[in-house]
Amino acid sequence: xxxxxxxxxxxxxxxxxxxxxxxxxxxxxxxxxxxxxxxxxxxxxxxxxxxxxxxxxxxxxxxxxxxxxxxxxxxxxxxxxxxxxxxxxxxxxxxxxxxxxxxxxxxxxxxxxxxxxxxxxxxxxxxxxxxxxxxxxxxxxxxxxxxxxxxxxxxxxxxxxxxxxxxxxxxxxxxxxxxxxxxxxxxxxxxxxxxxxxxxxxxxxxxxxxxxxxxxxxxxxxxxxxxxxxxxxxxxxxxxxxxxxxxxxxxxxxxxxxxxxxxxxxxxxxxxxxxxxxxxxxxxx
Amino acid sequence: xxxxxxxxxxxxxxxxxxxxxxxxxxxxxxxxxxxxxxxxxxxxxxxxxxxxxxxxxxxxxxxxxxxxxxxxxxxxxxxxxxxxxxxxxxxxxxxxxxxxxxxxxxxxxxxxxxxxxxxxxxxxxxxxxxxxxxxxxxxxxxxxxxxxxxxxxxxxxxxxxxxxxxxxxxxxxxxxxxxxxxxxxxxxxxxxxxxxxxxxxxxxxxxxxxxxxxxxxxxxxxxxxxxxxxxxxxxxxxxxxxxxxxxxxxxxxxxxxxxxxxxxxxxxxxxxxxxxxxxxxxxxx
Numbered sequence: 001x002x003x004x005x006x007x008x009x010x011x012x013x014x015x016x017x018x019x020x021x022x023x024x025x026x027x028x029x030x031x032x033x034x035x036x037x038x039x040x041x042x043x044x045x046x047x048x049x050x051x052x053x054x055x056x057x058x059x060x061x062x063x064x065x066x067x068x069x070x071x072x073x074x075x076x077x078x079x080x081x082x083x084x085x086x087x088x089x090x091x092x093x094x095x096x097x098x099x100x101x102x103x104x105x106x107x108x109x110x111x112x113x114x115x116x117x118x119x120x121x122x123x124x125x126x127x128x129x130x131x132x133x134x135x136x137x138x139x140x141x142x143x144x145x146x147x148x149x150x151x152x153x154x155x156x157x158x159x160x161x162x163x164x165x166x167x168x169x170x171x172x173x174x175x176x177x178x179x180x181x182x183x184x185x186x187x188x189x190x191x192x193x194x195x196x197x198x199x200x201x202x203x204x205x206x207x208x209x210x211x212x213x214x215x216x217x218x219x220x221x222x223x224x225x226x227x228x229x230x231x232x233x234x235x236x237x238x239x240x241x242x243x244x245x246x247x248x249x250x251x252x253x254x255x256x257x258x259x260x261x262x263x264x265x266x267x268x269x270x271x272x273x274x275x276x277x278x279x280x281x282x283x284x285x
Numbered sequence: 286x287x288x289x290x291x292x293x294x295x296x297x298x299x300x301x302x303x304x305x306x307x308x309x310x311x312x313x314x315x316x317x318x319x320x321x322x323x324x325x326x327x328x329x330x331x332x333x334x335x336x337x338x339x340x341x342x343x344x345x346x347x348x349x350x351x352x353x354x355x356x357x358x359x360x361x362x363x364x365x366x367x368x369x370x371x372x373x374x375x376x377x378x379x380x381x382x383x384x385x386x387x388x389x390x391x392x393x394x395x396x397x398x399x400x401x402x403x404x405x406x407x408x409x410x411x412x413x414x415x416x417x418x419x420x421x422x423x424x425x426x427x428x429x430x431x432x433x434x435x436x437x438x439x440x441x442x443x444x445x446x447x448x449x450x451x452x453x454x455x456x457x458x459x460x461x462x463x464x465x466x467x468x469x470x471x472x473x474x475x476x477x478x479x480x481x482x483x484x485x486x487x488x489x490x491x492x493x494x495x496x497x498x499x500x501x502x503x504x505x506x507x508x509x510x511x512x513x514x515x516x517x518x519x520x521x522x523x524x525x526x527x528x529x530x531x532x533x534x535x536x537x538x539x540x541x542x543x544x545x546x547x548x549x550x551x552x553x554x555x556x557x558x559x560x561x562x563x564x565x566x567x568x569x570x
Contacts (some may be wrong), residue, residue, distance in 0.1 A: 001375050001441065033377040035371065043407035043447065044399055061410050101304035112297035120301060123308050129500070131508025131552065133525050134545045137532055138315035141322045141542060161311040164304055222400055224511065229532065241402040245515065249406060257403040264398035265391070272387045 044261065051254035060250040068086025070251040074259075077252045083240035084256060086152070087221050090236065094159035095216035099209060101160070109168070110175040123264040127165045136229030137163055143230065150232020170215055174208030179186045218264065275284065323529050323542035333539060341543035349527055349544065353551055356523040359438070359513075360506035361555075363445035367453040367502050368495065375457035376487075380466070383485070385550075393454045401448065403516050408444050409435065412516065436518035444512035451503040460494025461487070496563055500556060524548055 005154035021144065024031075050060055075081040109120065127135065141157050143150060177245040186196040231239055241253050323341055327333040378389045396404055397430070412418055412434040422428040434440050462486060472482035510525030524544060531541035 029373060029377050030381070032373050033381075036374040039370075039447075043404045043411065044395060046407040046410050047399055047403055050407075060541055061413055062415055101307055101495065104300040105304040108297040108300035112300075114297040114301075120305060123313070127308065127312050129504055131505060131525075131548065133508045133510065133528055134316075134319075135312070135548055137528060137541065137545050138319040139311065140532060141313070141538065142315040143316040143536070144501055145322070146306075147317050157311055158309065165309060168304070168347055218397070222397070224402055238400055238402050241406070243398060243403065245406055253403060253406075257400050260400065261395075261398045265395065267498055268394075268398075269388070271539070272391065275387060276384065 010132050035114060038041045047254050048258045049259070051251055051258045053251050053254075055251060057248075060254070062249045070255050074252055074255045077244075077250045079235060080237075080240060080252055083235045083237045084219070086155075086234060087237040090152075090155055090159055090222040091217045093221045094156055094163055097160045098163030098216045099167045099171075099212045102164050102212060103171050103205075105164075105168045106171035106175055110172055110178075123166050124165045127162055128169075132162075132223075132225040133229075136226040139226070140229045150230060151234050153233065154230045155234060155236065157218045157226055158226045162223070162226060163219060164218060166215055167212040170212040171205065174211070175205060178204065214267070221260070286417070289323060319542045322538050323546055325539045327539075329536040329538075331372050338539060341539050345544045345547050349465060349524060352522060352524040353547065356507050356525065356548070357551060357555060359442050359445060359523060360503050360509075362451065363442050363452070363506050364499050364503045366442070366446045366498060367450050368457075371450060371454040371457055371498070372495075374462050375454050379458055379461035379464075386462070390455075390458065393458070394451050396447070397451055402511065402515075405444055405448065405511055406470070408440070408447065409515055412440050417521075435516060436521070438517065438521050440516040441512050441521045441523075444516045445509060448512065449502045449506050450508075452505070453498040456497035456501060457494040459489065460491045460497075463559050464490045492563070496560075500561065503555070504552055507555075508548060509564060 016260075049063070051070055052066050052068065053060055053063055054069070055062070056064050056067040075084075105120070105124065108114070109117070136158070139154075139161070142148075143154055150153060181197050183200055186200045187193070191199065208241065222238065223236075227236050227239060228242070235243070237256065241249060244250060244253055293329040311317070324335060324338050326336045326341075364520050374393070377523075378386055378393075382389050388470040396435065410416060414435060419428065419432075419434055422434070423430060423432060428434070434443075459570050469482050469486050469489075472486050473479065477485065507523075508525050510523055513521050513523045513526050524550075528541050528544050528548070531537045531544070
C-alpha cells in the first residue's frame with residue numbers, strides 16, 4: 001500500500017493510476033492468499049469466539065456477552081465428559097494398533113519383492129477411496145448379520161480399519177528414503193536381525209511412526225460417519241455434538257473443539273519450527 | 286530370527302499378514318455382507334431373506350434418482366470451486382512461501398483440527414439469518430428482504446467446499462512445489478509471456494496434483510450427508526442422508542445396501558469419465 005501511495009505522490013494523474021494498477025497486479029496473488037487464509041480461519045475463529053459466549057437460551061448462535069464460565073465448567077453438560085473419555089480411549093488404542101499393522105505392511109512393501117504386490121496395494125488404496133458412508137454401512141451389516149453387540153469394540157474395530165491405510169501411506173513415504181547400508185553395517189558387525197531392527201531400524205523410522213500415530217489419532221477422534229453407524233448405544237465426542245446440534249449445541253462443545261484445535265496446532269507449529277531450525281543448522285554446517 | 290533367515294521369502298508375507306487379514310475381515314468381508322443384504326427382501330419385523338432381489342437396485346435408482354443426481358451435482362460443483370479457490374493459494378505458497386512454506390501449510394490443514402461437525406456448525410452460525418453475511422447480502426440486494434442462505438443448496442455446497450478444501454489444496458501444493466522453477470524461467474527467456482509459461486509449463490506439470498485433489502475431494506463429498514443435514518433443508522438432502530436414515534432410522538437394510546452400491550457405482554463411473562478426459566488431455570497437451 002505504501003509503495004502505491006508513494007508512487008501516486010510522485011506522478012500525478014493517469015500514470016499514478018497505472019502504477020497503482022501495477023502494484024495491485026503484482027501483489028494480486030498475495031492479496032488473494034490473504035483472503036483465502038481469512039476464509040479458512042473464519043469458522044475456526046467463530047468456534048473459538050463462541051466458546052466464550054454467554055448465550056441467552058438454548059442456542060449458541062448469537063453473540064450475547066463474554067464469559068469464562070463455559071471453560072471453568074467444561075463438563076457441565078451431562079454426557080460430555082464420558083463422550084470425551086470414550087473418544088480419547090478409542091483414538092489412543094486404534095492409532096496404536098493401526099500404526100503397528102500399517103508399519104509392518106509398509107516395511108513389506110518397501111523392503112521386499114513378493115507376489116501379490118498389486119493386490120496388496122489395491123487393498124490399501126480401496127478403503128481410502130471408498131466413501132465413509134459405505135465403510136460404515138458395510139461394517140454395520142457385518143455386525144448385524146453376526147449379531148455382534150454394538151459398543152466399544154465395534155467402534156474400535158471400525159476405527160482401526162479406516163486408520164490402517166493412512167498409517168501405511170505415511171510410514172511408506174518415510175521408508176523410501178531410508179539408507180539400508182546402516183542396517184547392513186549393523187549386521188556386518190554381528191547384530192542379528194532382531195537386534196538390528198530394534199537398535200537401528202526402529203530409531204530411524206521413529207519419526208514416521210510418530211507421524212502415523214498422530215495422523216491416526218486425529219482421524220479417529222474426528223470421525224463421525226463410520227462411528228455413527230457402529231456405535232450402538234455408546235457416544236463419542238462427535239456423536240455427542242451431533243445429538244446436541246439437534247436441540248442446540250451448548251457452548252461447552254466449542255470449548256472442547258477449541259481445546260482439541262489448540263493442542264493440535266501447538267503440536268504442529270512446534271514440529272514445523274523444530275524442522276526449520278534443524279534445516280537451518282544443517283544448511284549452516 | 287533363525288527361522289526368518291531360513292525362510293527369507295516368507296518374511297514379507299509375515300509382515301503383511303496381520304494387517305491385510307484385518308482389512309480382509311473388516312473391509313472386504315463387510316462389503317460382501319452389504320452386497321448380500323442388498324439382494325434380500327423382507328423387513329425388520331418379519332426378518333430378511335435372500336431372494337436375489339435385484340428390484341432393490343431398480344427401486345433405488347427409480348425412487349431416489351433426484352438424490353443421486355443432486356449428490357453428484359453438489360459434489361461436482363464443490364470440487365470445481367475448491368479447485369479454483371485452492372489453486373492460486375497452493376501456487377502462492379509453493380512459489381512465494383520461501384522458508385515459511387511449512388508454516389503456511391498449517392493454515393490449510395488447520396480446519397482439520399476442528400472437529401468436522403463443529404466447523405460445519407460454525408458455518409451454520411456464519412450463514413444464519415441473523416448473521417452478518419445474510420444481512421450484507423440483503424443490503425446489497427443480492428438476497429431479497431427475506432432471502433436466506435441457510436437451508437439452501439448454496440449453503441450445502443459452500444459447506445462441502447470448505448470442509449474438503451484441504452484435500453484439494455494439499456495435493457495441489459505438493460505437485461506445484463516439485464516444479465523446477467528454472468523450467469518456467471527458461472520458457473520466459475524464450476519469450477513466452479507469464480501467462481503462456483503458466484499454461485504451457487506450470488499447469489501441465491501440476492496436473493497430477495489436480496487429479497489427486499479432485500478425486501480426494503469428489504469421492505468423500507458425493508457420500509457426505511452432514512452438510513446437507515446441518516446446512517440444508519430436506520429439499521437439499523443428498524443420497525447419503527437417505528442411506529443414513531434407511532439404515533439407522535427406518536431399518537430398511539436391503540434398500541439402503543442397494544443404494545450404497547449404486548452410490549459407489551455412480552462415483553466410479555464419474556471417476557472413470559474424468560480419468561479418461563484428463564488422460565486424453567495429457568496426450569494432446
